[in-house]
Amino acid sequence: MKKKGSKKLAKKSVMKKTAKKTAAPKKVVKAKAAKKQVGSKKSPPTRPVVPLPLTDDALKLAIANVANFGDTDVFPFPIENHWFFDRPSEVIEQLQELRSKGEDAFQYLSVFSSTELINTGYLGFRPATQIEPLWNTCFLAAAIQVAEKVETNRQPRDRVFSYRFEPDTTTGSLFAKVGWKDFHMRGLELAKDFSHVALVDISDFYPRIYHHRLENALKTDCQCDGPVVTFIDRFLSKLNGGNSFGLPVGGPAARILAEAVLTRTDRLIQMRRIEYLRFVDDYIVFGNSEDEIRKAILDISRLLLDNEGLSLNRNKTRLLTSDEYQRQSVLADPSKSDSEDETEKRKFLSIHLRYDPYSPTADEDYEKLADSIREYDVLGLLEKELTKSRVDRFALSQLIKALQFMDEAQRSDAVRTLADNLGNMAPVFATTAIAFRKIKDEIADSAAELFFRRVRELVENRSPLIGASGTLAFAVRVLADDPSPDADITLQEIFSQSMLTPVIEREIVLAMVKRKSRGWISDLKSRYTTLSNPWTIRALLAGSFVLGDEGTHWRKATKKILAPYDVSFLSWLSEKNSGQEWEVPL
Numbered sequence: 001m002k003k004k005g006s007k008k009l010a011k012k013s014v015m016k017k018t019a020k021k022t023a024a025p026k027k028v029v030k031a032k033a034a035k036k037q038v039g040s041k042k043s044p045p046t047r048p049v050v051p052l053p054l055t056d057d058a059l060k061l062a063i064a065n066v067a068n069f070g071d072t073d074v075f076p077f078p079i080e081n082h083w084f085f086d087r088p089s090e091v092i093e094q095l096q097e098l099r100s101k102g103e104d105a106f107q108y109l110s111v112f113s114s115t116e117l118i119n120t121g122y123l124g125f126r127p128a129t130q131i132e133p134l135w136n137t138c139f140l141a142a143a144i145q146v147a148e149k150v151e152t153n154r155q156p157r158d159r160v161f162s163y164r165f166e167p168d169t170t171t172g173s174l175f176a177k178v179g180w181k182d183f184h185m186r187g188l189e190l191a192k193d194f195s196h197v198a199l200v201d202i203s204d205f206y207p208r209i210y211h212h213r214l215e216n217a218l219k220t221d222c223q224c225d226g227p228v229v230t231f232i233d234r235f236l237s238k239l240n241g242g243n244s245f246g247l248p249v250g251g252p253a254a255r256i257l258a259e260a261v262l263t264r265t266d267r268l269i270q271m272r273r274i275e276y277l278r279f280v281d282d283y284i285v286f287g288n289s290e291d292e293i294r295k296a297i298l299d300i301s302r303l304l305l306d307n308e309g310l311s312l313n314r315n316k317t318r319l320l321t322s323d324e325y326q327r328q329s330v331l332a333d334p335s336k337s338d339s340e341d342e343t344e345k346r347k348f349l350s351i352h353l354r355y356d357p358y359s360p361t362a363d364e365d366y367e368k369l370a371d372s373i374r375e376y377d378v379l380g381l382l383e384k385e386l387t388k389s390r391v392d393r394f395a396l397s398q399l400i401k402a403l404q405f406m407d408e409a410q411r412s413d414a415v416r417t418l419a420d421n422l423g424n425m426a427p428v429f430a431t432t433a434i435a436f437r438k439i440k441d442e443i444a445d446s447a448a449e450l451f452f453r454r455v456r457e458l459v460e461n462r463s464p465l466i467g468a469s470g471t472l473a474f475a476v477r478v479l480a481d482d483p484s485p486d487a488d489i490t491l492q493e494i495f496s497q498s499m500l501t502p503v504i505e506r507e508i509v510l511a512m513v514k515r516k517s518r519g520w521i522s523d524l525k526s527r528y529t530t531l532s533n534p535w536t537i538r539a540l541l542a543g544s545f546v547l548g549d550e551g552t553h554w555r556k557a558t559k560k561i562l563a564p565y566d567v568s569f570l571s572w573l574s575e576k577n578s579g580q581e582w583e584v585p586l
Contacts, residue, residue, distance in 0.1 A: 049100070049101070049102040049103075049104070050102045050103070051099050051100050051101075051102055052098070052099045052101075052102060052105055052138065052231055053142075053145075053225070053227035053228045053230075053231055054095075054099050054138055054141045054142060054145070054228075054231070055141070055145060056092070056096070058141035058142070058144045058145045059092055059095050059096075059099075059137065059138075059141045060088070060092060060169075061141070061144055061167060061169055061172060061174075062137045062138075062140040062141040062144060063084050063088045063091055063092060063095075063137060063172075064088065064169070064171070064172025065140065065172040065173070065174055065252065066081055066084050066133070066136070066137055066140070066172075067081060067084040067085035067088065067172065068085070068171060068172040068173075069172065069173070069252075071130065071131070071133065071136050071250075071251055072128065072129075072130060072250030072251045073250065074118050074128040074249070074250040074430075074470060075116075075128065075130050075250065075470060075473060075503060076473050076474060076477050076507065076586070078130070078133060078506070078535065079510060079538065079539065079542060079584065079585075080133040080538065080569065081133070082585055083569055083572045084133070084137075086572060086576075087568075087572055090568055090571075090572070091134075091137075091568075093568075094134060094564070094565045094568055095134060095137060095138065095141075097564065097565075098134060098138065098565075099138075106234075106238055109132070109134060109135065109563070109565065110132070111131070111132060111135050111235070111238040111239050112131075112132040112135075112502075112533075112534055112535075113129055113130060113131045113132060113135075113239055113248070114129070114130055114501055114502040114503050115127050115128070115129045115248075116128060116129075116130070116468070116469040116470040116473075116501055116503050117468040117469060117470055117471075118430075118468050118470030118471055119426045119427060119429060119430075119465075119468050119470075119471045120427065121393075121426065121427050122390065122426050122427070125468050126249065127207065127249060128248075128249040128250040128470055129239075129248035129249060129250055129251075130250065130502075130503055131239065131248060131251070132534065132535075134565060135235070136251065136253075138235070139232075139235055139239075139251075139253045140251065140252060140253040142228050142231055142232050142235070142253070143232070143252070143253035143254075143256040143257055144167070144174070144256075145224075145225065145228050146218055146222065146224040146225070146228055146229065146232070146256070146257075146260070147165040147167075147174075147256045148165065149222045149223055149224050150165065150218070150222050150224070150256060150257075150259060150260040150263065151164065151165040152222075153221055153222045153260075153263045154259060154263055154266070155263075155266045155267065155270060155278075157176070157178065158186060159266075159270070159276070159277060159278070160259075160266060160277070160278045160279075161178050161179065161180075161182055161183040161186070161277065161278070161279045162179075162183075162255070162259060162278065162279045162280040163175045163252070163255045163256065163259060163280075164176040164178060165256065174252050174256075175252070175255075179279075180279055181331065183277060183278075183279040183282070183284075184284075184329060184331050185331055186277055187277055187284040187325075187329075188325075188326060188329060188331060188332055188333075190275070190277070190284075190286055191286065191322045191325050191326055192322070192326075193286075194275070194286040194287060194288055194322055195287070195288045195289065195321065195322055196286070196287050196288065196289060196290060196292070196293050196319065196320070196321055196322060197284060197285070197286055197287075197293075197319075197320050197321075197322055197324075197325040198283075198284070198285040198286075198287075198293045198296070198297055198317065198318065198319050198320070199282070199283070199284060199285075199316070199317070199318045199320070199325075200282075200283045200285065200297060200300070200312050200313070200316070200317045200318075201281050201282045201283065201312065201313050201316050202281035202304065202310050202311070202312060202313065203310070203311050203312060203313035205258065205280070205281035205310065206246065206247045206248075206249045206254060206258060207245070207246045207247075207249075208245060208246070208309065208310055209245060209246065209247050209257075209258065209261055209308070209310075210244060210245045210308070210309055211233055211236050211237065211244045211245060212244060213261060213307075213308055213309065214232075214233075214236075214247075214257060214260065214261055215229055215232075215233050217260045217261050217263060217264060218232070218257075218260055221260070221263050221264050222260055222263065232257070255280075258280065261308060262278070262308070264307055264308075265300075265303050265304055265307050265308060266278065268303050268307070269299070269300055269303060272296075272299055274296045274299060274300070275287070276296070276300075283300065285297060285300070290319065293319055294319075297312070297317065300312065330345065330346060330349055330392060330394060330395050331346070331349060331350075332346065333346075334346040334347050334350075341381075341384060344376065344377070344381065345381055345384075345385075345395060347376070348376045348378070348381060348398070348399075348402075349394070349395060349398055351369070351372050351373065351398075353369065353398060353401050353402060366405070369405050370405040370406075373402050373405045373406065378399060378402050378403075378406060378410070378414070379410060379413055379414050379417065381395075381399055382396075382399045382400075382414055382417055382418075383417055385399065386417065386421040386424060386425075391424065391425065391427065391428070393427045393428060396425070396427075396428050396431075397428050397431050400418070400428065400431050400432055400435045401431070401435060403415070403435055403439055404435070404438060404439055408442060408443060408444070409444075411439055411442060411443045411447075412443040412444040412446075412447040413447075415436060415439070415443050415447040415448070415450075415451055416447050416450055416451075418432055418436070418451070419447075419450045419451040419453075419454045420450075420454070422454050422455070422458060422465065423458075423463070423465060425465070426464075426465050426471075429465060429466065429471050429474060429475075430471060430474045433455075433474040433475065433477065433478050434474070436451055436478065437477065437478065437481060440481060449484075451478075452478065452479075452481075452482040452483075452484060452487070453484075455475050455478045455479060455482075456479065456482065456484070456486060456487060456490050458475065459472070459475055459479070459490050459494065460490055460493070469501045469503060469504050470503070472494075472504060473503050473504060473507045476491065476494070476504065476507040476508055476511050477507065477511065477586055479491055479511055480510065480511035480514045480515060480586050481514075481586075487515070488512075488515065488517055488520070491508050491511055491512060491515075492520065494508055495508045502533045502535060502536070503535075505533055505535075505536050506533065506535040506536050506539050509521075509524065509536055509539035509540055509543060510539045510542070510543075510584055510586055511586070512543065513539065513542055513543035513546065513584045514583065514584050514586055516546050518546055518547060521540070521543040521544070521546060521547060522547055522550065524540060524543075525540060525543075525544065525547070525550075525551075525554055528540065528554075528558070534566075537566070538566065538569060541555070541558075541566070541569070541570055541573060542573055542584050543584075545573065545577040545581065545582065546581065555570065
């Protein structure tokens with residue numbers, strides 16, 4: 001007789017054997033699965049790098065344009081522009097290297113930029129953007145590659161006047177010589193055929209342009225090359241920190257692209273038989289009754305909103321009779337003026353102050369302009385304009401530009417007048433600063449000293465006139481030329497402020513370099529590793545040459561950690577300083 005315990009042991013033994021038999025296949029399955037996974041691990045094929053879709057011809061034209069006309073018309077030209085001018089073949093090699101990186105180019109060289117405020121009037125400001133020079137050139141090259149098709153798709157030149165693409169590979173010029181003045185002169189002509197005129201403009205045009213609408217305009221309306229359009233969209237996204245709207249104000253690339261955005265709306269306005277002219281975001285609309293004008297403005301508003309997501313600025317919309325428009329325009333027929341002073345001013349403003357110092361007939365052209373200007377009391381016109389509570393920006397700009405054609409005594413008196421009225425010149429401060437720097441060595445010392453002192457006072461007192469950093473940059477350039485030691489103190493005080501913008505930081509370093517402030521530059525050099533602004537670093541590289549052996553040793557050590565394009569820039573600086581102490585051109 002078997003014991004109960006032996007039955008239980010037998011049962012357990014059977015269960016173990018069964019478990020082993022059923023477990024074995026599972027281990028085999030797992031092993032096979034593991035083997036399969038190991039076998040499927042293959043290195044992904046290396047994808048070929050697709051270069052950025054930028055042609056050599058477009059890059060060369062972009063370099064020439066930046067070198068000869070600047071990267072923007074709202075900021076002082078950066079020192080890199082001179083590198084572009086002197087060594088275009090070397091710059092294009094750097095751009096070709098950047099192009100070869102394809103999508104990795106954005107890691108190879110970051111899209112550094114700074115958006116700053118500039119004065120547009122007494123109480124008005126607008127943002128403008130300065131972009132890392134090499135990327136700015138790539139952006140411009142891409143815009144150049146689509147520009148011809150954009151131009152072909154635009155309305156006739158006697159209707160839309162802004163930035164008509166007409167490239168000149170010799171000079172680097174991109175646009176035809178028509179502009180704001182031609183736009184208004186044509187408006188005065190057309191006004192004679194209508195009873196009413198409206199002046200309207202698009203509200204916040206550049207900052208509100210949607211990138212996907214720009215992409216559609218380029219691809220669909222203008223039939224532009226797809227890869228180039230994709231690059232433009234990708235670049236704008238990087239520039240704007242991922243935001244899908246906004247074009248950078250100030251440079252020619254954005255001007256070309258902004259015109260592409262409005263091609264469809266322009267055509268639709270014309271199809272509605274609305275008589276209009278346009279310059280960038282400004283419209284002049286014509287009609288033979290108030291109702292006709294109001295309907296036209298309503299149609300334009302709807303078209304802009306439906307097609308581009310844009311709207312008109314109601315605060316700037318003005319409805320005038322044709323006679324009122326012609327009387328109020330500073331470019332109108334002088335015979336329609338309300339006073340003798342206004343008549344003289346309008347006659348003066350009819351002079352074309354375009355002067356090319358590199359023209360074969362430069363001397364003859366200069367004398368002709370000087371003779372024309374001598375017929376007018378420019379100083380008297382200037383003084384009368386400055387007595388107004390709100391100066392006429394266009395008129396004052398033209399009067400200031402005329403200073404270069406006056407004799408020394410008249411120039412000196414005009415500069416004194418400007419110096420004493422700087423507080424009333426917010427809309428034209430940059431124009432004034434540029435004009436003064438051109439003639440400062442051709443006026444009486446006392447007049448120059450007065451102007452320098454007034455600018456220092458504006459900066460030291462934190463005047464709202466130059467509160468916008470884009471405007472302050474021009475004041476810094478004036479102080480770079482100021483022989484007074486007080487200018488060093490003023491510049492240092494600005495530099496020590498918190499929240500210093502990249503443009504102002506660079507401008508102060510360049511100003512100190514030009515002033516040969518060796519102690520200040522040496523002190524900044526010791527803090528080189530704390531600098532993150534590439535423009536400031538390049539300005540400091542330029543400044544190191546005033547430090548003699550100290551600068552030489554520092555450059556040798558620093559060169560090891562510089563990017564290839566900065567090494568190329570440093571090579572250019574070394575050439576400029578070879579055998580002499582080069583003065584940084586500002």
